[in-house]
Amino acid sequence: MKSASNTRSSELPEFPPNDVTAGIDWARDDHAVAIVDGRGREVHRGTVEHTTAGLRELIKVLGKHGVGEVAIERPDGPVVDTLLDAGLTVVVISPNRVKNLRSRYGSAGNKDDRFDAYVLADTLRTDRTRLRPLVPDTEATIALRRACRARKDLVGHRVAAVNQLRAHLRLVLPAVVGLFRDLDSAISLAFLTRFDTQDKLDWLTPKRLGDWLAKQGYSGRVDPAVLHQQILAAPRGATSTHGTTQAHITASYATLVRTLVEQTKALEKQIDTQLTTHADAHIFTSLPRAGRIRAARLLAEIGDCRAKFPTPESLTCLAGAAPSTRQSGKLRTVGFRWACDKQLRDAVTDFASDSRRANPWAAKIYNDAITRGKDHPHAVRILARAWLHIIWHCWQDNLAYDPTKHHALQHVLAQQNEAA
Structure with missing residues (x-):
């Protein structure tokens, strides 16, 4: 992908090259392509597969018709990379905007990939003063953005998994809920691995709990006797055979949470490394309480x-x-x-x-x-x-x-x- 982002113009010329524009309706398996001339007449309509050969064919078709500008609904992905690498100007028109633009050409407003490709191409022809060409960020920024968004997704999955684990424990092992500050902490997950049934919790005494916590390197300031009292005061969980069967579910959730925690930390290390080598790192890390991950997100998204x-x-x-x-007559609303x-x-x-x-x-x-x-x-x-x-x-x-x-x-x- 091209990384010399600032070499591209931030405005479209008054007229498109060769007086033709193209629109591509992106999809998972294939892409609809439409090309219109300066009078809005469709001179080409077709589809290309989302394969190396298909994208090569796309560039060939666009070149055959002298297309220099292409409108598409998304700003990234293999299709956009291919267009930029071919030296074409890419203009992003959001799906919401395309949805509203359909009414220009008919009242039905139905979704059709081939028709949307035409809408994209024709809008690029008629609305040039309101559109801006895509000026891509450098590869370092794009890689950092993907890493930050992946971490955000992992955190979301971890929160969901912890909530599921907590809901499960409230039914089968309530004493563990709230015993330590965070259910996804290393000490909580280690405790669930060792004491996954009510029968095992019953074996504990203040001394036994204290010895186990010491072996784990527990740094909490709560006395083991206090923690043990919390266990005794909580509702009793499942015991005997029922408790053993439920322990398998507990182990599954705990393993999932542990994996998500480990992978999130691994990704955070990678983000930190990428941020260190980025040319704009000094700007965002200087902001108050930005830290490393927050600074990386700001840099990546801007x-x-x-x-x-x-x-x-x-x-x-x-x-x-x-x-x-919004203002209409004397009515002015700010929302x-x-x-x-x-x-x-x-x-x-x-x-x-x-x-x-x-x-x-x-x-x-x-x-x-x-x-x-x-x-x-x-x-x-x-x-x-x-x-x-x-x-x-x-x-x-x-x-x-x-x-x-x-x-x-x-x-x-x-x-x-x-x-x-």
């Missing part, structure tokens, strides 16, 4: 192509941190921005929410929003919008965040010093 966001507003809108304003990059919004709001614990300026913006009656998610989005303006400037200037040069932060600190 990307490294400066031309993609020419203004701070373009970044805040895509991140869903700027409200959506939640649903159309945005959900991954980017999640990364930014996650950072903003925690930044208020280490940055007085961020805390003030958040607290002021709460005082005005905003709920927590809304206050976090307000803070995220403020942070994105700072991040954008640091990103564009290739500079790390410096609290001493953040005038708004220094003003807040000065006010706090005067009040003290």
Whole structure:
């Protein structure tokens, strides 16, 4: 894949090359292709298989008709890589937008891959001033983004598996639930492996529990006698044969959780390594409470192509941190921005929410929003919008965040010093 992302123009020319445009409706097994001329007439319609030979045929067909620009619904994948490698301009039009555009050509609005390919091609012909070519990030950023999203998925699977394990234990072994702080911690999983039935729990005494915890290197500050009392006070679980059969289910859940924990940690090490070698790492790791994983997510979702966001507003809108304003006559409404990059919004709001614990300026913006009656998610989005303006400037200037040069932060600190 091409990595020289900034060599491509951030705007489309007034007219497409050779006065033709193409649209591709992406699918799992094959892709519908449509090519239209400058008057909107379809000059080619067909499908290509999602194979090496099929993608090669796609480039051949596009070249035969002199196509230089292609519209598609997704910004990544083998099809997009193939188009970019062939030197073609790729324009991404979101599926929601395509759904709304169908009404231009008929009232039914039914989904049809070949028709959607035509809609994509014709929209690229008619709406050029509102469309922007895809300017891909570098391979390092793309790899980091995929690693961060994979980790996020693993964390989601782990949370679901832990919830299933907890629900199971409440029925067959309630004493283990809440015995240690986290059910997916190493000590909890080790305890479940050794004491997976009520009969084994009954064998424990404060001394036996203390000895076992010492062998595990348990660093908790709770006395074994207190933990043992919690076990005795909890409802009794399944015993005898029934307890033994349920232990197999417990072991399955525990093994699944342990695997997810191990793989998440392995992926975090890989992310840390990738972040260390990334050219923009110093920008995002300098942010308060960004850490390594959070900084990597921010970098990966924002990307490294400066031309993609020419203004701070373009970044805040895509991140869903700027409200959506609708006005008709004297009626003006400001509401939640649903159309945005959900991954980017999640990364930014996650950072903003925690930044208020280490940055007085961020805390003030958040607290002021709460005082005005905003709920927590809304206050976090307000803070995220403020942070994105700072991040954008640091990103564009290739500079790390410096609290001493953040005038708004220094003003807040000065006010706090005067009040003290």
